[in-house]
Amino acid sequence: MKFEARFNLSKGDFTLTSQLSTSISGVTGLFGTSGSGKTTFLRCLAGLEQNSQGYISVADDIWQDDSKGIFLPPHQRPVGLVFQESRLFEHLNVADNLLFGRQRSKIKNDSISWDVVVEILELGNLLKRYPQGLSGGEQQRVAIGRAILTNPKMLIMDEPLASMDQTGSRRILSFILSLQNQLQIPILHVSHNMGEILQLADFLAIMEQGKIIATGPVGDMITRLDLPLAHRNDASTVLTAKVVNHDPAYHLSTLEFGYPTQTLYIANNNLTIGENVRVRIFARDVSLTLDHPNNTSILNLFTAEVDEISNQNPAQYMVKLMVGNNPILARITKKSLEALAIKKGLSLIAQVKSIALER
Amino acid sequence: MTLIEAIENLDWQALQLSLLLAFVTTSILLLIGTPMAWWLAHSKSRLKSTAEAVISLPLVLPPTVLGFYLLIFLGPYGWLGGAWVTITGHALSFRFSGLVIASVIYSLPFVVQPLQRAFETIGTKPLEAAATLGATPWDTFKNVAFPLARGGYLTATILGFAHTLGEFGVVLMVGGNIPGQTQVISIAIYDHVESLEYTQAHTLSAILLLLSFASLIFVNAFNRRTPIGIP
Numbered sequence: 001m002k003f004e005a006r007f008n009l010s011k012g013d014f015t016l017t018s019q020l021s022t023s024i025s026g027v028t029g030l031f032g033t034s035g036s037g038k039t040t041f042l043r044c045l046a047g048l049e050q051n052s053q054g055y056i057s058v059a060d061d062i063w064q065d066d067s068k069g070i071f072l073p074p075h076q077r078p079v080g081l082v083f084q085e086s087r088l089f090e091h092l093n094v095a096d097n098l099l100f101g102r103q104r105s106k107i108k109n110d111s112i113s114w115d116v117v118v119e120i121l122e123l124g125n126l127l128k129r130y131p132q133g134l135s136g137g138e139q140q141r142v143a144i145g146r147a148i149l150t151n152p153k154m155l156i157m158d159e160p161l162a163s164m165d166q167t168g169s170r171r172i173l174s175f176i177l178s179l180q181n182q183l184q185i186p187i188l189h190v191s192h193n194m195g196e197i198l199q200l201a202d203f204l205a206i207m208e209q210g211k212i213i214a215t216g217p218v219g220d221m222i223t224r225l226d227l228p229l230a231h232r233n234d235a236s237t238v239l240t241a242k243v244v245n246h247d248p249a250y251h252l253s254t255l256e257f258g259y260p261t262q263t264l265y266i267a268n269n270n271l272t273i274g275e276n277v278r279v280r281i282f283a284r285d286v287s288l289t290l291d292h293p294n295n296t297s298i299l300n301l302f303t304a305e306v307d308e309i310s311n312q313n314p315a316q317y318m319v320k321l322m323v324g325n326n327p328i329l330a331r332i333t334k335k336s337l338e339a340l341a342i343k344k345g346l347s348l349i350a351q352v353k354s355i356a357l358e359r
Numbered sequence: 360m361t362l363i364e365a366i367e368n369l370d371w372q373a374l375q376l377s378l379l380l381a382f383v384t385t386s387i388l389l390l391i392g393t394p395m396a397w398w399l400a401h402s403k404s405r406l407k408s409t410a411e412a413v414i415s416l417p418l419v420l421p422p423t424v425l426g427f428y429l430l431i432f433l434g435p436y437g438w439l440g441g442a443w444v445t446i447t448g449h450a451l452s453f454r455f456s457g458l459v460i461a462s463v464i465y466s467l468p469f470v471v472q473p474l475q476r477a478f479e480t481i482g483t484k485p486l487e488a489a490a491t492l493g494a495t496p497w498d499t500f501k502n503v504a505f506p507l508a509r510g511g512y513l514t515a516t517i518l519g520f521a522h523t524l525g526e527f528g529v530v531l532m533v534g535g536n537i538p539g540q541t542q543v544i545s546i547a548i549y550d551h552v553e554s555l556e557y558t559q560a561h562t563l564s565a566i567l568l569l570l571s572f573a574s575l576i577f578v579n580a581f582n583r584r585t586p587i588g589i590p
Contacts, residue, residue, distance in 0.1 A: 046491050074490035075498075087488040091506040100502075101492030150492060 001025060001153070001186055007044045007054035016040050016052075016210040022203065024154065027180055029201030029218065030190040031229070037210040038190045039084070042158050045188075046081045047074035058153055078107060080147030080155040084162050086139035088131035094142050095127040101150035112151050112183055120178050121145045137168040141175065148179060154186040161196060173199055194229070198222070198238050198280060199358050223327040225310040225320055230329060235283040235318065237328045238358065239264075243271045252299075255279070258324035265299045266355050278358035283318060283329035285353040290340055292349055300352040304328065306344050309337070321350055328352075370563060372539050373547035380455070380543060381523040384462040388470040388519050389512070391463075396474030397500075401483070415468045422465070426532025429461045433533060453535045458543075461533040462523045470519040477511020478504065510582050517574045525567065 006019040016037045022028065032038045044052040047063065050071075056063040058079075063072045080101075088097050102114070118124055121141045131139055140160050148155055157176070161169035173196065180187055191197050197204065197218070204221040206214045206229065214227050222229045223237055241257035241264060251268045255277070264279070271277060292301070304321035312318050317337050319330045328350055332342075342348070399411060417425060433440040433451035439460075440451045451457035481504060489499040505512070527545040534541030536550065544563055551560040 048487055048490070074487070075493050075495050077491075079491065081488075081491040083484070083488065085484070087484050089485055089488070089503060089507075091503075091509075100489070100494075104493035104498070106493070146492065 001059050003058055003154075003186075005045060005054070005056045007041070007052045007056075009040065009044060009049055009052040009054075011040065011051075014040070014210060016044070018207070018210065018212045020205055020212050020215065022205075022215060024186045024188070024203075026202040027176075027187045027189055027200045028203045028205065029197040030188060030205050030207060030212075031192065031194070031197050032207030033192055036207045038192075038207055039158055040210075041207065041212075042081065042156050042188070042190060045077075045156060046079055047072060047077050061153075075104075078105075078150070078153045080150050080152035082140075082143050082147045082155070082157040082160045084159050086131070086136075086143040088134075088139055088142055088146070090131050093128055093130050094123065094134075097131065097142055098123070098127075098146050098149055101146055105150045107151040112148060112185070114149065116182060117145050117149055117179070120182065121175055135168075136163055137172060140164065140172060144172075144175070144179070148183070148185065152185070154188060156188045156190070158190050159192070161191075161193070169196070176200060194222075194232070194234055194236075195358075198236070199278070219327065223320055223329055225308050225318060230283075230310075230318060230320070231312055233284075235329055235331065237281045237283075237326070239279050239281070239326055240276055241279055243273050243275045243277065246271075246273065258326040260324050262302055262324055262326075264352075264355060266357060269357050271357075280356045280358050281328060281352055282354075282356070283331040285355075286321075286328060286330035287351045287353070288319065288321075288330055288332060288336070288340065288342065289349045289351060293351070296351065298351045298353060300355060302328070302350045302352070304348060304350045306342055306346045306348065308344065309342065321348075323350065370544070370547045370551075370559060373542050373544045374563070374566070376455075376539070376542065377524050377544040380458055380462060381520045383459050384466060384523045385470070385516055385519040387459070387463050388466060389516065392467070392470040392474055392515065392519075396471050396478055399471070399475045400478035414471050417465050418468050422526065422528025423532060425465060426461070426529040429464065429529065429533050433457045433460060452533055453537065453541060455534075455540055458530060458534045458541055461529050462526060465526055465529045466519050466522045469522045470515040473511045473514040473518065474508065477508035477514075480511075481507045513581055514578055517578050521571050521574050524570065 001024050003024040004021040007016055009016040014037065018037065018041055030038055030041065040049065043049045044054070045056060053066045055065050062070055063077050064070060089100065092100065121144060123141060123145055126134065126138060126142065131142070134142065144160065161172055164172065176187070177200065189200050201218050204216065204218045205212050206221060206227060208228070214221060214224070219238055221227060224230060229235065239257045241255035243253055244256050245254040246268060247254070252265050253268045253271050255264050255266060256262065257264065266279065302323040304323045306319060307322045307327065308320040310318045312331070315334055317332055317334055319332060319342060321328045321330060330350060395414065399407060430452055431437050435441060435444050435450040443451050451460060485503050485507065486499050489503045494502065525545060527549070530541070530543055531546060536542050536546050544567060548560050548563045551563070
């Protein structure tokens with residue numbers, strides 16, 4: 001689905017001048033630190049900022065075009081918005097909250113089935129209850145259901161997990177993933193949490209000080225050394241790998257990824273053979289050696305080529321390696337960089353101490 | 360004096376007139392008070408504090424002062440009264456219609472303030488949520504803001520009604536003391552006391568006291584039972 005948005009908005013001393021033009025499908029992450037303007041950007045999309053100037057088109061519909069005096073009010077924009085706080089209507093029970101948007105939806109073909117949403121989000125037992133009696137996670141599930149039941153062209157989520165503990169948010173994340181898998185609705189997911197973005201998003205837009213500074217596939221965005229994500233403490237790579245084998249004696253699974261095909265090992269996590277999973281490799285867990293080590297406890301060794309080097313601080317460098325067609329980041333000291341004479345094009349071995357399964 | 364005698368001697372006319380005045384005034388106030396309170400709750404205009412002060416003026420102004428200005432304003436030579444004379448042939452002062460206008464102004468803060476507080480408590484969040492769910496502004500008001508503000512509406516209704524029922528100074532200045540036309544219950548009580556008819560004064564006063572007390576109990580009970588409006 002084609003999506004284009006350009007805005008200008010001044011609010012006090014904050015200025016938003018963003019544009020995002022992309023073909024949206026699956027989950028698009030919008031990442032930025034607090035105060036970078038993510039929420040304002042979403043509010044502009046939903047039409048909640050009446051002073052915004054700009055242009056929005058989704059699929060073939062124009063929602064806003066100030067040069068032509070077009071500004072669809074929020075209630076005419078087919079978008080499902082999940083706010084940071086659930087914003088449920090306290091005078092209505094869960095069923096009536098869920099029905100509120102559905103009854104007012106202009107799209108009557110019911111491409112999104114009530115039963116499916118209630119089942120995926122496990123709302124069946126909550127329908128007669130009132131929002132005040134629900135836990136934070138339950139409220140947020142109802143809010144997601146309420147937004148999606150309007151049959152929106154796209155679902156926008158503004159850090160819906162911000163107020164939740166880890167277990168709760170992991171549960172909601174899996175609900176969101178199964179919603180996306182079964183209903184095929186494009187999702188714009190806003191977060192300042194890297195882990196969340198990496199689990200959900202296929203495509204990523206990065207926002208800084210009111211501007212979207214880069215957009216692209218998640219794997220590229222988090223390893224580009226000219227972007228801030230590759231310089232965070234939790235800088236990492238995400239790979240999609242296919243489970244090919246189990247070794248019950250050592251309780252290890254063998255996975256394959258990339259081209260030419262590489263093999264990695266991961267502690268068996270009840271994975272199914274043939275399943276595609278996302279794994280995350282932190283830059284701090286990758287060390288480099290020039291020769292293939294013969295006696296090492298590290299299982300995951302990849303032949304790699306140095307692609308780019310960037311100075312992080314006086315002591316440390318971030319090295320971007322290519323393992324086949326996949327980038328991997330390694331954080332090493334300046335001392336090691338000089339000792340190994342690491343430079344662009346050098347071929348070496350990347351030793352990966354641990355690989356985290358993202359799902 | 361027996362209860363039957365008390366009821367027979369009761370000033371039905373004054374009581375009826377008071378209740379009618381309170382009913383009409385409260386209805387008008389709820390209608391015009393809603394948009395005023397809505398604007399005060401949501402506006403960021405610089406005129407807001409001035410508007411708030413004007414609406415609250417009846418709270419601090421001596422009723423006779425307010426009554427005096429209203430008498431001039433509504434009288435045959437006043438701005439509104441004069442216009443009224445040209446249209447209808449009679450003035451607004453010393454008439455029931457004049458009493459209604461005066462009461463609306465006098466009781467305005469008692470209706471606008473609870474509504475404004477209720478709308479402020481609701482805030483813009485549920486309203487924005489309703490808009491993104493496809494509700495037009497009127498739909499949002501009717502099905503989200505109004506039900507959430509029910510407690511505020513109840514308080515506003517009871518306070519507006521009770522306050523109109525009990526007014527004296529403004530009514531006396533604007534309406535005078537014409538039985539059946541402008542003689543409301545509080546003025547009837549004053550009349551009875553002046554002519555040393557203490558039994559009648561007692562009965563009417565007791566009725567007003569009970570009515571006011573009962574309505575306050577009702578408001579408190581309702582607001583405690585439904586802090587935000589669970590049915």
